[in-house]
Amino acid sequence: MSVIPATPDAADPGSAARKGRPRSDRAHRAILDAARDLLMEEGFSGLRLEHVAARAGVGKATIYRHWGSREELALELLVELAGPHIPVGDSGDTREELLATVMNPLRALTETAFGPVIRALLSQIAMDPRLGDRFRATVVMARRSEVARVVARGIERGDLRPETDAGVATELLVGPVYFRLVFGGELDRDFAERVVANYLDGTAVPVRDVDWF
Amino acid sequence: MSVIPATPDAADPGSAARKGRPRSDRAHRAILDAARDLLMEEGFSGLRLEHVAARAGVGKATIYRHWGSREELALELLVELAGPHIPVGDSGDTREELLATVMNPLRALTETAFGPVIRALLSQIAMDPRLGDRFRATVVMARRSEVARVVARGIERGDLRPETDAGVATELLVGPVYFRLVFGGELDRDFAERVVANYLDGTAVPVRDVDWF
Amino acid sequence: MSVIPATPDAADPGSAARKGRPRSDRAHRAILDAARDLLMEEGFSGLRLEHVAARAGVGKATIYRHWGSREELALELLVELAGPHIPVGDSGDTREELLATVMNPLRALTETAFGPVIRALLSQIAMDPRLGDRFRATVVMARRSEVARVVARGIERGDLRPETDAGVATELLVGPVYFRLVFGGELDRDFAERVVANYLDGTAVPVRDVDWF
Amino acid sequence: MSVIPATPDAADPGSAARKGRPRSDRAHRAILDAARDLLMEEGFSGLRLEHVAARAGVGKATIYRHWGSREELALELLVELAGPHIPVGDSGDTREELLATVMNPLRALTETAFGPVIRALLSQIAMDPRLGDRFRATVVMARRSEVARVVARGIERGDLRPETDAGVATELLVGPVYFRLVFGGELDRDFAERVVANYLDGTAVPVRDVDWF
DNA sequence: TCGTAAACGAGACGGTACGTCCTGTCTTAAC
């Protein structure tokens, strides 16, 4: 899932026939890997392009040729790492799918490089439109649609009430995971199950219309 | 809620008799104000102590005398701004108190300087133990206790089921708010009400024991 | 007469093939000129590299890339300014050559930038081996050899006594000039002539072996 | 030989009855000693009043109360150290007195603290009128008068020619010593004797009026 | 097969900010 290059690409796709030496995939990949490692170690504000270049064995200018800014580089990294953890398959079991909806990001955050990377980028996403808007337009939107599909299937199956509010389902299921990522607390299967349980059952004492007893 | 000074303070509290010219409250206050403004404008990584000093009309060394690092300064700011928005009074109405539990941080984030400031500091909180641990030990802990009290009162009143899981209540009620802060979406009273409604009622189709009809 | 660069230069002189963008001669020259002016205005201890950089339109780091320290920069300046004023040509007239030996440094000190610059650096030369040793090894040594040649020619011509002490000739001829530079007094041709006259004729009443008169 | 205090002293000595705590001689002395040591170690530009204050066990403000500037402090030091080495007694032997004229400053420079201190201050004397003018008006003037007296006695005794140029005698006798102080070379009795020998006898081949033989 | 053109690595460029140090002034409490 590539991000728009720094300079060219506006080019015609058909005529093609680009001149000069082509961009080096090796360099592209090496930069992304180096950036990922350094981002995890130092955070976004500690991400020095000079260090990325050194670790990747690349000239600084090459980074600017491919991305144009630290933010664009970070975004490509983010999208690349987030992508695989979004889909929730149709398992036929609503509770199971809801659990997957919580466990997918939870696992991505705790077991893959996506965790440290997004930790490092949370503030940028929250503040910088260049990064935030594009992250929202891609990753967050994909996640929301996936959750909406899970809810729809749940309603269809008669497991969720028809009026279930899909508009806040992502917040209710995934919000708690990100809350703990930032503010601390266990991020494990037990936590995910408690979130799902509350999501399904609520906490209120049921209104018994059997009050004619 | 003061943060430990950079250097002295080891001193005896009772006998006192501090030597030399005392620290300037005016400078302390001016630095905090300037830092708050610049943090909101530029983010944490764009927070230049040189600019803070200039805007506060203060020497750079004075900042280091009072705090010793950007992070400590940011933490004092955060604690100072977060403090007022945590308590939830006993209103007698559980739903109302739950709504306040959601609306308090929501309003702090959208209507006060706390919003921009914590946006700027999310990554630091999530990554840097110096800042994160102390933020968790103060602000987050205070919030969790407050939520636990609200849940306890709800159970006592018979509005919440006795087995209600207080350990994830903060995540369920406040997590969605922070999720939207970072990943976008309306942050208004309607949102808060939907969160509370889901928290109380869940989404599952109620199990009707009238199925022997 | 160049001074050793801050970092590279270890390089092969023949094969060459230097990597990266080459050092800028324009910057080198601009820094030397700015340093000269500021040294003359403010003295060595008042020579702020930040001001040199600003006046030369150059980044501070560029100065450190080329010289590594204020002292090395000052030395190159000194050597560059001192060089032209050392040689004394063979005029055939010993008194004339001795006068040139005094007038050369006198004119350099009073009529060129070398005067203010060395005034500013006297203490460094006298105290700091980094600067002093290298100044002695280049400029002072060159001056001493030149004076020794003048004395040798004078002896050869029969104008100076054969046992004339070349080892203190520089001190006797040039010492008085530097003395006045520091401690005050006219520095003009008349002064130079009086120094040469005393050097040649001494002050003692001649021992007349004609005492049989 | 005290230098004018920074602030008070304008006061009348008779009426007296100065108010408040009197100045501390201990502090004055301790500051001078600390300044001397640090000047010898670090040079004038490395002389930090903060370090002087610390080493003397004194508040920084006290230094400013007594001297008002680094230069005034340095001057008092210089005058105090130079004073003892100027007088040349009447020994009856002109060559001996001339040797003392050379050896006095030579010994002061090599065997006492005056050497390192004046090394450190040469540039200031040569450049800064505040220091230079007052040094010239006191120490240099005293030296010149002393040399003039030695020359006068030499003429009177018939050892020096009546037309001997007293106006450059100091330069010819003491200049070589300072030259070596800055630019290197042995500073010992042998050097002094060679300087005196040249001063008395010159270097020119004597004009023999026996050419009518 | 040979230009031509662009990307490559390297590293210097003019800058900005860092965190430290020191300046000369000020504000305390103690004497």
Place this chain on the structure above:
DNA sequence: GTTAAGACAGGACGTACCGTCTCGTTTACGA
């Protein structure tokens, strides 16, 4: 009213990176 202590505003230090700009070299395509 001076003292030691130490905070104050200011400013330079030498270092580290920024994003841009040459360099000489490498790699592809079309003439």
